[in-house]
Amino acid sequence: MPDLILLRHGQSQWNLENRFTGWVDVDLSDKGRSEAMEAGKLIRDHGLEPDLCFTSLLKRAIRTLHIALDELDRLWLPVEKSWRLNERHYGGLQGLNKKEMTDKVGAEQVHIWRRSYDVPPPALKDNDPGLPINDRRYRTIDPALLPHSESLKDTVERFLPYWHERLAPALKAGNTVLVAAHGNSLRALIKYLDKISDDDIPNLEIPTGTPLLYRLDDDLAPIEHYYLSDRPAP
């Protein structure tokens, strides 16, 4: 029975400041580091032993993973990083304050940008220096694949090839897999795993730094899932 542990990064500095973050490479806050440590303890206390780790190209997820692995005394584990696990790209909203935008354009518009399934936020312009195409870490990626902004639907479409090519085979081979990623990239994966409808997905929220265990059958269909903080160790 393959086990998949999903871990949203701990609180970031921009979570704390209530700013749209997306692909901006913001680090963890002090609270985020503590959450990551706690996540490692929970994984250990529940007797889980990850074999392989996957994370994004963004330091809040990478650092969360490292802190959790340090707590597990498993810093030696193989870690694969991919842009496909990155947070949803928030386009022209990146860096703006969510409350200030709510005051400016109204709560309904902000909710559409944050949680609608297929409405992308305003796109970055072609000459924007902040475009991923100008960032060296994405230099090996086909530029046509790199976003100017993304809806959750777009995030699902770029995440799922990675599931099929890397995560699913690792699970089928019998590995316990730990994925340290982001609120919306994990919402994209969970939408697929749990067959959540486009209409229901806006209601799914994932807390920072709390391991979410999926127990899967041999075809990788979920048998059960729960947050490790929700139950005492078996």
Ligand SMILES: O=C(O)[C@@H](CO)OP(=O)(O)O
């Ligand atoms: O700003 C972001 O990138 C995300 C995650 O923190 O925010 P939201 O919950 O609004 O999608």
